[in-house]
Amino acid sequence: MPEIFTWKPQRGYSAERTPNVAIVKLGDGYEQRQKKGINPLMSKYSLTFRGVNGSCRVNPAKQAEAFLTARMAVESFYWTPSDTGVQALFVCRSWNMIKTGPLYELTATFEQVPR
Template sequence: MPQTFTWSPQKGFTVSRAPNVAVVSLGDRYEQRQTKGINPLMDKYSLTFIGTDGVCDRPNYAKQAEAFLKARMAVESFYWTPSMTGVQALFICRSWSLKKTGSVHELTCDFEQVPR
């Protein structure tokens, strides 16, 4: 059973969508297009998480979120609820980066929706 990602990203984020479509070229620039599969539109979110070390015993959410992603190693999917839709879906994170500036940690990552 997939775990749930519970950390909230920064308010600004990007959502990318690319419908999965089969295209057949018929000549003279005519095309026939048809959606592929039962889930032809999956979202991809580009997110940022910020955390700070040593601030009033508050946990560093960026480091915690990275530990969650490391534990899944881009193999295990996880549940996450985007604030834009409010609907829990299944995602995978194939790569991420962690930037440290002083006591501030900034985690950037892409969550790709996968079929349930």
């Protein structure tokens, strides 16, 4: 069973949704459109996590990166986006960590995958 990603992104996030649609082009510029598959709408989220290294603080950016590294873009995980409030299955294919002094900033893209 997939693990649950529990960290909360800072300062919101962006959500991208691209419906999976089959398009048939007909004469005179007309076209016919139809949903494809049983999961025609999957979401992609761009998230940012921040944390400061300190002796008594937990760094959410480093913890989130360790979680993603452990899955290596192979294992999916559950996450609940606040815009839908519905837990879904995601994979993170790439992320970026920036360190500025004691501040760590992780940016990641979560792509929804079928259950």
